[in-house]
Amino acid sequence: MKRKFLSIALALTTALTLCACQSSDNKADSNKTEGTKTEGLTAQNVKIGVIYIGDENEGYTAAHMAGIDEMQKELGVTDAQVIEKTLIPEDESCTDAAEDLADQGCNIIFATSFGHESYLMQVAAKYPDIQFCHATGYQAASSGLSNFHNYFDNIYEARYVSGVVAGLKLNEMIAKGSITKDQAKVGYVGAFPYAEVISGFTSFFLGVQSQCPTATMEVQYTNSWANMTAEGEVATQLIADGCVLISQHADTTGAPTACENAGVPCVGYNVDMTSVAPKSALTSATNNWGVYYKYAVDSVIKGTQMPTDWTAGYNQKAVAITALNEETVPADAKDKVAEVEKQLADGSLHVFDTSKFKVGGKSLEEKIAEDKDYAKYSDYVKDGYFHESEIASAPAFDIIIDNITAKAQ
Amino acid sequence: MNEKAVNIKKEKYIRHIVKRDVISKKKAWFIRLIAVVLSLLVSAVVIVGITKENPLSVYGGIINGAVGTNHRLWTTVREIVVLLLIAVGLVPAFKMRFWNLGAEGQILIGAVASAALMIYGKSIPAPLLLTLIIVCSMLAGMLWGLLPGIFKAIYNTNESLFTLMLNYVAMQIVTFCIVFWENPSGSNSVGIINAATRAGWFPRAFGNEYFMNIVIVVVITVAISVYMRYSKQGYEIAVVGESQNTARYAGIDVKKVMIRTMMISSAICGLAGAVIVSGASHTISTSTAGGRGFTAIIVAWMANMNPLGMLLVSTFLVFMQQGSIQIASQYGLNENASDIITGILIFFLIGCEFFIHYRIEKTKMEEM
Numbered sequence: 001m002k003r004k005f006l007s008i009a010l011a012l013t014t015a016l017t018l019c020a021c022q023s024s025d026n027k028a029d030s031n032k033t034e035g036t037k038t039e040g041l042t043a044q045n046v047k048i049g050v051i052y053i054g055d056e057n058e059g060y061t062a063a064h065m066a067g068i069d070e071m072q073k074e075l076g077v078t079d080a081q082v083i084e085k086t087l088i089p090e091d092e093s094c095t096d097a098a099e100d101l102a103d104q105g106c107n108i109i110f111a112t113s114f115g116h117e118s119y120l121m122q123v124a125a126k127y128p129d130i131q132f133c134h135a136t137g138y139q140a141a142s143s144g145l146s147n148f149h150n151y152f153d154n155i156y157e158a159r160y161v162s163g164v165v166a167g168l169k170l171n172e173m174i175a176k177g178s179i180t181k182d183q184a185k186v187g188y189v190g191a192f193p194y195a196e197v198i199s200g201f202t203s204f205f206l207g208v209q210s211q212c213p214t215a216t217m218e219v220q221y222t223n224s225w226a227n228m229t230a231e232g233e234v235a236t237q238l239i240a241d242g243c244v245l246i247s248q249h250a251d252t253t254g255a256p257t258a259c260e261n262a263g264v265p266c267v268g269y270n271v272d273m274t275s276v277a278p279k280s281a282l283t284s285a286t287n288n289w290g291v292y293y294k295y296a297v298d299s300v301i302k303g304t305q306m307p308t309d310w311t312a313g314y315n316q317k318a319v320a321i322t323a324l325n326e327e328t329v330p331a332d333a334k335d336k337v338a339e340v341e342k343q344l345a346d347g348s349l350h351v352f353d354t355s356k357f358k359v360g361g362k363s364l365e366e367k368i369a370e371d372k373d374y375a376k377y378s379d380y381v382k383d384g385y386f387h388e389s390e391i392a393s394a395p396a397f398d399i400i401i402d403n404i405t406a407k408a409q
Numbered sequence: 410m411n412e413k414a415v416n417i418k419k420e421k422y423i424r425h426i427v428k429r430d431v432i433s434k435k436k437a438w439f440i441r442l443i444a445v446v447l448s449l450l451v452s453a454v455v456i457v458g459i460t461k462e463n464p465l466s467v468y469g470g471i472i473n474g475a476v477g478t479n480h481r482l483w484t485t486v487r488e489i490v491v492l493l494l495i496a497v498g499l500v501p502a503f504k505m506r507f508w509n510l511g512a513e514g515q516i517l518i519g520a521v522a523s524a525a526l527m528i529y530g531k532s533i534p535a536p537l538l539l540t541l542i543i544v545c546s547m548l549a550g551m552l553w554g555l556l557p558g559i560f561k562a563i564y565n566t567n568e569s570l571f572t573l574m575l576n577y578v579a580m581q582i583v584t585f586c587i588v589f590w591e592n593p594s595g596s597n598s599v600g601i602i603n604a605a606t607r608a609g610w611f612p613r614a615f616g617n618e619y620f621m622n623i624v625i626v627v628v629i630t631v632a633i634s635v636y637m638r639y640s641k642q643g644y645e646i647a648v649v650g651e652s653q654n655t656a657r658y659a660g661i662d663v664k665k666v667m668i669r670t671m672m673i674s675s676a677i678c679g680l681a682g683a684v685i686v687s688g689a690s691h692t693i694s695t696s697t698a699g700g701r702g703f704t705a706i707i708v709a710w711m712a713n714m715n716p717l718g719m720l721l722v723s724t725f726l727v728f729m730q731q732g733s734i735q736i737a738s739q740y741g742l743n744e745n746a747s748d749i750i751t752g753i754l755i756f757f758l759i760g761c762e763f764f765i766h767y768r769i770e771k772t773k774m775e776e777m
Contacts (some may be wrong), residue, residue, distance in 0.1 A: 055743050079741070086737075087744035090598040091697075092690030096484055103480045118592070118600035119692075138593070192597065223597065 041107060041301045043075045048082045048297060049101030051094060051120075053113035055086040058226055059270035060251040064112050064135070067289025074294050075301075090115025098123040102130055108300045110135070110293070113225070114196070124148040131300055135289075136196060138394035140308040149306050151292050152393040154313030156203035157344045158285035160351045162267045162321050163207020164340050165282050165333050166245055169265050170212040172330040179244050181214045187238030188219040189231050189248040189255045193406065197221075199388060199395035200249045203351045204267070204285075205404055210356070211336075218243060219406035226251040232258040239264050256281055265328055272322040282329050284322045291318040309393035314345040352386035357401040364399070374399075422771045429768050437765050441711070444761030445725065452729075452753045460740040467736060474735020475728045485731045487619045487689050490626040491681060492723040495705035497630050498677030500714045501670045504637060506650045511557065511572025513702030514579035515675045517695075518553045519546035519682025521579075521586055524693040527602045527609030527686070528590060538609050542683050543625075550679015551672045553579065558671030562664040576702070583695050590693070599692050611688040622688040629677060634716045636673075646670050678702065704755075711758055722758075729754055 050068055054061035068082060083104060085097045094116045101109050102123060108131040111120045117137035124132035124145050133149045134140070140150040170184045186208055190197045205217045218241060222230040231254030235246050239262050247267040248255045256277035259266035266277060268284035291312060299306045312318035324333055343349035354364045359374075364381055367374040380387050380396060388397050400406050453464045460467070476482045495512050502509040522545040530538050557571035592600045603609060614620035637643040645666050648656045653663050681701075686693055704726065712718025733747035 055745075083738055084741065085744070089694075089696060091694040092692055093696075095601075095690075099480050099484075100478075103478045115598040115600075118604060122601050122604055 041303070043077055043301060044081075046077065046081060046108070046297060046301050047104070047106045048077065049098075049104070049106035049109040050082065050084045051088045051097050051101070051109070051111040051116060052084065052086045053088065053090070053116070054226065054251070058251050059253075060225070061086070061112065063270045063287050064110075064289050067287075067291075067293045068110075070288075070290030071293035071297055074290075075297060077297065088116070090119075092119065094119035095123060098132070099126075102127045106130060108133065108297060110296075112136075121145070121148055131296070131306065133296055133306075136394055138392050141392055146305070149296075149308055149310065150393045151296070151310040152389060152395070153287045153289065153292070153318040154311050154389055155285060155287055155319050156199055156351055156388055156395065156397075157313040158287075158319035158321055159200050159204040160207040160210075161337055161340055161344070162247070162283055162285045163204040163209075164211055164336060165207075165321070165324065165329055166204070166247065166265070166267050167208040167211025167215065168330045168333050168336060169282060169328070170208065170215060170245060173244065174212070183242065183244060184212050184215045185241075185243050186215055186217040187235065187241070187243030187246045188217055189234045189238070189246065189250050190219050190221045190406070191225050191250045192223060193221050195398040196395045197249050198400065198406070199397040201247075201406075202357075202397060202399070202401055202404070203388075204247055205401075206351060206353075206356055207340075209403070216403045217405070219404060221406075222250055224250070228252040228254040231255045235259060235266075236262065253277075268322075274325050274327075278325075279327060281325050283324050286320055286322055288318050288320055291316050309391075311389045311393045314341055315347070350385035352388055352397060354381060354384055354386060359399055359401055361402065425770045425772060426767050427770045429766060432765060437713075440761050440764050441758075444757045448754045448757035451757070452733075452750045455749065455753065456736060456740075456746075459742060459746070462740065470736045470739050471729065471732030474732040474739075477735070481731065481735075483617070483619060485727055487622060488727040488731065489720075489723050490619070490622050491684055491689070492701055492705055492708060492727060493720055494626045494629060494681045494684060495678055495701055496708040496712075496719045496723060497626075497633050497716065498674050498681060499705055499709045500633060500674075500719075501637065501643075501646055502674035503709055503714060504650050505646045505667065505670050507558075507561065507667065507671060507674075508569040509554065509557075509572050509671065509674055510569050510706070511554065511575050511675070511702070512678045512681075512705055513698045513700070514572070514576035515550040515553045515678035516682040516685065516698040516702055517576075517579040517583050519550040519679030520686045520693050520697045521583060521682070522546045522549035522679070523609070523683040523686045524586070524590070524599070524602060527691075531603060531606065531608045535608070535612070539611070539687070542609055542687050543680065546679045546683035547676040548679070550682065551676040553679065554671045554675020555668065558668045558675075561671075562667040580695055583693060583697070587694065598694060601691050602693075603691070609687055610691055611684075619688065622684050625680070625684060625688075629680070630716050630720075633673075633677070642666070642669070707755060707758060710762065726751070726754065 052061045052064060056062050056065060071077065072082065083101055083106065088094050088097045090113055094111065098109055098111065098120050110133045112135045114136045117134050117139055120132055120134050121139060121143055124147055128147055131147050131149065133151055136152050137150045140148050166186065173179050174181055174184065186205065188201045190201060201219055208215045218238060220234045220238060222234055224230060231248065231250050231252055235255040235258035238246060245265050246255055246259050248269050251270065253273060253276045256266050256268055256273040259280045260277035263280065265280050265282055266273065267282050270286055271284060273281035273284055292310060296306060340349065359367050364377065364386065368378050368381060379391065386397055389395055453467055456467045457464050474481065475485050495516065499509055499512055523542045526538065526542050526545060530541065533541065553575060557568050557575065560566040560571060561568045587597065587599055590599045591597055611621040645661050648659060648661060649663055649666050656663050685697055690697065708719050708722045708726065711722045730747065730751050733750040737744050737746045
């Protein structure tokens with residue numbers, strides 16, 4: 001009997017709330033205008049909120065934090081004006097964090113992880129006077145919100161350069177006779193099987209191949225952005241599979257640690273890996289997020305409209321590789337790196353040059369003409385190269401090219 | 410001579426730990442109050458030790474973080490009612506001395522049911538969809554509780570282990586569902602479900618996002634209190650809890666009571682899953698339950714399963730949790746700092762139960 005009472009009560013409340021919601025919708029809409037006004041902003045009173053996926057102990061977030069610090073130094077923004085929230089997972093906690101930052105009067109709010117996007121977008125719709133910027137996402141253009149933006153550095157350029165270093169290392173190993181030409185197999189520890197990672201390892205591999213034409217690559221995924229144990233295990237497995245050089249797109253030092261133990265050279269991501277792998281780390285591809293943070297905060301202060309998608313690479317020094325490890329890199333690496341960086345900066349070299357790779361034995365242009373599944377890439381390919389990160393800031397290249405084997409775990 | 414006297418005096422007494430026969434409610438709550446005060450002091454010492462800030466401004470930060478703005482206040486309320494709902498759900502089982510440690514899993518399964526309806530039932534008219542979400546999440550939770558209930562009733566299996574293990578099965582089911590529901594693909598996250606249409610979301614009422622959550626929790630809390638206190642079934646639960654033999658002698662069908670009670674208990678936990686997914690987060694992940702199924706055990710025990718007491722304890726826990734999140738960001742501490750503070754609170758709250766059930770007695774040597 002009591003159960004009946006309970007279900008009746010529930011049904012009643014459902015009906016009640018449904019009736020009530022009609023009238024409240026208008027109220028909610030009028031709330032939309034609350035938030036901070038952008039007039040009269042200066043570097044002294046602008047307020048900035050940042051949502052990090054990790055904390056200072058994790059390379060990807062540390063790089064973003066360094067970028068925020070650089071922005072503060074260059075614009076003269078004090079610590080009190082910056083509210084940082086660390087270790088925010090990719091779930092509703094992100095909504096709460098963003099709402100709270102908006103509530104505290106932030107004029108611009110950054111979120112750093114791919115999975116934060118839909119939560120941030122929801123809050124952005126509610127606060128049209130606050131600028132919301134999401135790193136690595138791709139939905140800003142389609143969201144129809146003028147205050148929601150995506151940003152991403154052209155990290156593939158830096159990966160290409162780090163690939164050049166790795167290619168030179170392979171050549172040195174071949175010259176020394178420690179491996180044959182056919183044994184030049186590179187291993188890659190990837191996070192998730194989607195465009196950002198695929199674009200990353202392809203650019204790295206094209207860099208390797210530009211120096212060492214016989215190179216091949218095997219990719220394995222960990223299905224996590226930061227899992228020290230899994231990254232170490234995957235690296236060890238790749239080495240057992242015959243890989244003689246390892247690179248990574250995952251956030252911990254798991255892979256370099258495994259490489260140091262196995263005595264296999266490696267290329268890192270985000271941070272200089274020489275502290276954990278002094279005898280095997282070559283260099284790391286890094287983002288210089290400060291370039292964007294300075295630009296975005298400055299735009300908010302000046303009240304200028306920011307583009308929905310923002311990217312920059314070597315042309316604005318937004319990407320780089322860490323100092324070459326003199327213990328491990330070949331002598332000719334330094335000059336070659338400088339040369340390639342200069343070509344990337346002035347636009348004379350394109351990473352995804354379609355004459356440099358094949359897909360199923362054919363060029364990408366041929367594939368687009370023949371294969372329906374590849375037709376979607378036709379917007380990206382012109383003038384002999386794939387225009388990565390030009391239509392949207394997030395990477396779009398998700399084709400597995402020849403000489404790369406990628407298997408999902 | 411003098412020394413000897415001291416020695417004798419020392420030896421005269423010996424300390425025992427003695428189980429209390431009865432403790433007045435007043436005294437029990439007084440001990441709990443002392444624990445709360447102590448926990449506040451210790452956590453302040455920790456925060457002040459790290460931040461070197463004035464302790465008063467630290468407490469100010471906690472209050473500001475929990476109720477400082479409209480949004481924070483409602484976030485805190487939202488978390489309180491969910492925690493209370495789960496604790497209320499545990500009460501019937503606990504009163505029967507059936508140790509349901511599976512609230513976490515029952516919440517997750519309820520959450521899966523409601524997320525599935527939101528994803529696949531977009532075209533169902535809103536009132537029907539919401540009713541379906543509530544009913545199905547309760548059924549899903551019920552199923553998850555029914556399994557250990559039946560096994561306990563018929564085979565006398567250990568319900569603590571059974572319910573605990575089912576948590577991990579539920580977790581895996583969620584992980585499995587995320588593979589199909591992830592949006593955008595590759596993100597390993599479901600994202601906000603129906604962000605544009607708000608299909609299957611609990612509707613706003615009186616300008617408030619969480620009105621329906623509050624109504625559901627109030628109704629369930631009142632219903633369960635009435636059920637436990639005044640209904641025949643509630644009495645049966647209490648008798649089975651006291652002694653199964655007595656219950657059998659009195660002609661109570663113990664198996665039936667056990668299964669029925671576990672169904673009620675887990676259905677409410679399943680409903681909590683719907684409240685979290687449809688009423689608050691609008692997404693599902695392995696962190697949807699977020700340990701609340703375990704925190705609710707503390708809430709229920711601390712309050713001696715008294716509904717008002719449970720409201721108090723969950724308010725205190727959530728208040729401090731939300732407050733310490735603010736402390737962490739205000740002083741540039743790592744977000745883990747807020748977990749440390751919650752840990753200190755729970756340590757004292759659990760610790761004080763010892764002093765409620767036992768007392769330390771001094772006995773003279775001669776008496777021994």
